Amino acid sequence: MSPERLPDGYCLWELEDSAFCVGIMGTGPGFLSILDIIFNPAVADFLPPMTLAALAEPGPEREKLGDPRVEGLPVYETHQEMLRAHPDINLLIELVGKRHKVKSIVAGLPGHVSFIDHTASFFLCALNKFAAISARCQLNLDNQRVLVQAVLDEVPEDILLLDRQGRVVDVNRNVALRRGAPKEELLGKPCWDVQAVRDDMPFCHPETRDCPFHQALRTGRKAESLETRVSKEGRLLYFREYAYPIFDASGGISHVMVMRRDITSRTESEKRAQQTEKVGVVERLSAYMAHEIRNPLFAIGGFTNALLKSPNLSEREREKVRIILEETAKLDRILKEMIGFSRPGSEQPGEVDAASVAREAVEVLRAGFLPAGVEIALRLEEALPRVKAHEETLRRAMMHLVTNALEAMDGPGLVEVSAGLSAGNVMLSVRDTGRGMSQETLERVFSPFFTGKGLGKGKGYGLGLALIRKAVEDWGGRVEVASREGAGTTVSLVLPPALALP
Structure with missing residues (x-):
């Protein structure tokens, strides 16, 4: 860039095309430091690019010319000879150490050549030391960065x-x-x-x-x-x-x-313990109901049957008594179901064919009334090992899951019941293409008595799913639920093979 085109207050270091072709006079103090500056890549962060073209007037310390960095470079007796032989030199560094020669040297330099005498070269030597310290600091910083990153990456x-x-x-x-x-x-x-x-x-x-x-x-x-x-x-x-x-x-x-x-695993364990405690309350409540409610139900049923045989009742009164009897029978069925689910441990588990249980659940529901446009598919792997479970409780659990899947359908769709191996365990799964659950519902799905609108037509899994999980865990297995709104729900009973349990 020509001088007339340079901006006001410019710095040579800031010019994109600035570079120095260097010629050195003498080999006095600072010679090796100047070589370090020219040949050290670390200094490139502080100075424009520099190349050493030639040497002149080596003086009494000619042994420094043995440095490998200047081996093969031309050496001249005077700096004038060097400048004539290398017109591309634009920076002359004087290390002869004779002040009386400086003025004469500067006076004879071409206009494009900059000049640094042996006293000013002190600043270049200081810069070299600064670059060395900077390099050590950068190395330490890099080492610390690598260490911190390694620690963070292992977290x-x-x-x-x-x-x-x-x-x-x-x-x-x-x-x-x-x-x-x-x-x-x-x-x-x-x-x-x-x-x-x-x-x-x-x-x-x-x-x-x-x-x-x-x-x-x-x-x-x-x-x-x-x-x-x-x-x-x-x-x-x-x-x-x-x-x-x-x-x-x-x-x-x-x-x-x-x-x-x-913290999913830890939180699931904590919630499982809390819900197990809640189910324990349900079990005690069921025991109370069995003793305190079922006996009065028997009495009500007996007296109602006796009233139906009385000839003194009008037809209207007889119809009312018949309704009382039917409602009493419903209460008794609900009580039996609740007691059966809440006390799975009271029934001795055995070796159960899980595939047969899944097949039976599908056949029973296919024979009944299915919502319009809803299909039930059965997917069974062959030669599945038997599982340790109570067969009747497992059958009721599968019927409960499939029924809820059917109720979760708002229109045409698919309910798929499958049995297969997963990581050495037998997995019974019920998947539907219904409305799915919200995140809030999914968080509370195992809570006893919780129901949500997204779980069937106003019914939900309620007490059933909490008690199903307790029964399955008593057998050494686990229950998994996966659901997304608009993408359906999958409930899986994961049971270890019978031979894997004591």
Whole structure:
């Protein structure tokens, strides 16, 4: 760039095409440091590119010419010879150490050649030391960064570093693996997008202002919350989310670190224990009902039958007595069903053919009344091992699940009953294509007596599913529920093979 085109207050270092072709006079103090500056890549961060073209007037310390970095370079007796032989030299560094020669040297230099004498070269030597210190600091910083990153990458939780706008600045390896994308693709995205557990649903709404991130940003203190989400498979997930403000040198919040921990397994165990306790209350209530309610029902039924045989009743009175008898019989059936489900342990379990139980449930319901347009499909794997269970309780459980699946259909659809192997266990599953459950319903589906509009026509799983799970767990198995609104529900009874149990 020509001088007349240079902007006011320009710096040579800032020019894109600035580079120096260097010629060195003498080998006095600072010679080796100047070589370090020219040949050290670390100095490139502080100075424009520099190449060494030639040497002149080596003086009494010619042994320095043995340095491998100057081996093969032309050496001239005078700097004038060097400049004539290398007209591309635009920076001359004088290390002869004779001040009386400086003025004469400067006076004879071509206009395009800059000049640094041996006293000013001190600053270049100082720059070399600074670059060396900077390199060591950078190495230490890199080592610390690698160590911190290694520690964070080994943490199984999601860790995100966010700016004040909630955009991702950095994430640990767990986040990248869960999202199936390299870290670079996640940087700059909003946190609610990166934390998503489903492709079709961000982790939270962008306008949410009561999440831990915003709380930490407002208060300058650690914040946390318990979050629940539904996975793409329809499974209910539980998360504990923490947010930690990070302060800059002036005391302001520059970033917020968010850590999200999946506590699904722990929370499910806690909820299972709580619900087991609730079912225990139901069992005691059932025992009370068996003793305190069933006997009066027998008395009511007996006296009602006697009244029906009386010749003194009018036809209208006889019809009323008949209704009393029918309603008493309904109460007795409900009581028997409740007692049967609430005390599965009272019946001795044995080895049961799970596939036959599933087939029987489908055949009974196919023979009955099915909603218009609803089909029942049966999928059974061959040669399934027998499971340890109480056959009648398992049969009632399957009938209960299939009935609820049919009631969950608002129109044409499919209820599929299947039996197969999964991870060494026998799995009986009932899947429907009905309305599915909301997240709130899915959270409470195992609570005794809970019903929801999304679970059948106003009936729901109620007491049944809670007691089914207790019975299955008494046999050494587990119950799994997966559901999404508009995508149906799947309830699975996972039972270990009979030979796997003592």
